[in-house]
Amino acid sequence: MGYGHPAVAALACAIAPRPAAWAGSFDAERLSMTGRDIVQRREAIGLSREDLATRLHEHPDQLHAWEGIQGTIPRSLARRLDWTLALAEREAAIQAAGIPTCPVVAGLTSRPQPERSPESLKALYAQLEAHAATCPICRRRQAVWEAQPPLPPPPLPPLVAALSQIQAQAERLPAYLRPAIWGGLGFGALTLFRAAILLGVSQGAGLSQAGLAVVVAIGLGAYGGTAWGVTSHFARPAFSRYGRVGDYLTGLAVAAGTGLAFAAPAAALDLDPFFRTALGWGLLAIGVVLIGLVLGHRVFRSPVAPPGA
Numbered sequence: 552m553g554y555g556h557p558a559v560a561a562l563a564c565a566i567a568p569r570p571a572a573w574a575g576s577f578d579a580e581r582l583s584m585t586g587r588d589i590v591q592r593r594e595a596i597g598l599s600r601e602d603l604a605t606r607l608h609e610h611p612d613q614l615h616a617w618e619g620i621q622g623t624i625p626r627s628l629a630r631r632l633d634w635t636l637a638l639a640e641r642e643a644a645i646q647a648a649g650i651p652t653c654p655v656v657a658g659l660t661s662r663p664q665p666e667r668s669p670e671s672l673k674a675l676y677a678q679l680e681a682h683a684a685t686c687p688i689c690r691r692r693q694a695v696w697e698a699q700p701p702l703p704p705p706p707l708p709p710l711v712a713a714l715s716q717i718q719a720q721a722e723r724l725p726a727y728l729r730p731a732i733w734g735g736l737g738f739g740a741l742t743l744f745r746a747a748i749l750l751g752v753s754q755g756a757g758l759s760q761a762g763l764a765v766v767v768a769i770g771l772g773a774y775g776g777t778a779w780g781v782t783s784h785f786a787r788p789a790f791s792r793y794g795r796v797g798d799y800l801t802g803l804a805v806a807a808g809t810g811l812a813f814a815a816p817a818a819a820l821d822l823d824p825f826f827r828t829a830l831g832w833g834l835l836a837i838g839v840v841l842i843g844l845v846l847g848h849r850v851f852r853s854p855v856a857p858p859g860a
């Protein structure tokens with residue numbers, strides 16, 4: 552086992568998704584494969600039908616049937632095959648370069664994983680990453696791995712795939728604008744969910760009303776997300792020199808910025824009597840402080856923040 556092992560590759564993708572690197576290979580031509588193409592790619596790297604079947608968690612007879620398909624293989628199956636073959640091709644390139652398997656990685660990844668909680672996977676990934684940074688074998692493996700053409704997108708369930716596509720788009724935006732997308736999506740999805748329940752409960756509720764609510768929610772979410780992104784964009788570097796205290800200051804600034812983005816127009820346009828009273832503003836300030844401290848503690852904690860965010 553090594554970096555070429557599908558489990559490790561899939562793990563790396565699950566924890567640190569980098570869809571931007573795959574986006575270029577969402578390639579219709581590449582996915583229009585026939586049975587003959589599977590055989591050719593499999594044999595080019597000296598993989599037996601049994602080996603490939605094992606990697607696919609399929610019976611060799613099933614793979615044999617797929618390899619006999621004359622026309623174009625259905626897209627979802629082609630994705631699975633393309634992904635598994637691409638990983639095997641990388642592994643073959645590493646072997647061809649004569650680089651041995653790293654005993655440390657083999658030890659770490661062969662350990663049984665009784666609970667596959669995101670935390671334990673994340674911890675394993677961190678261990679692997681820390682080890683690979685200093686291990687000469689791992690570095691050579693990684694160099695060959697990275698010299699390969701970009702991996703195709705992993706075969707994910709449709710909803711996850713849609714989200715990772717959106718994330719790929721979001722990654723092209725400047726960092727401080729990305730939360731706008733997530734804010735819009737989050738609010739929109741939440742409202743869509745509520746609209747669906749509402750429609751289910753009251754047959755009379757208009758579809759157009761529900762649709763409008765979703766659009767408004769997406770707009771509000773994008774607006775709040777933008778306020779969040781812009782304040783953290785400026786607050787993060789300004790407070791980073793204060794270390795852990797700076798994390799809390801960033802959290803407070805982001806909470807205040809996002810809160811004011813909603814409260815200030817509401818007060819200016821007199822949308823809510825809440826903002827006409829000192830009590831209203833006092834409650835808002837208390838809320839901002841509490842939320843800001845939680846954000847500083849959980850979200851803006853320095854070691855967890857990805858570089859360049």
Ligand SMILES: [Zn+2]
Nearest residue numbers: 653686688689
């Ligand atoms: Zn190593």
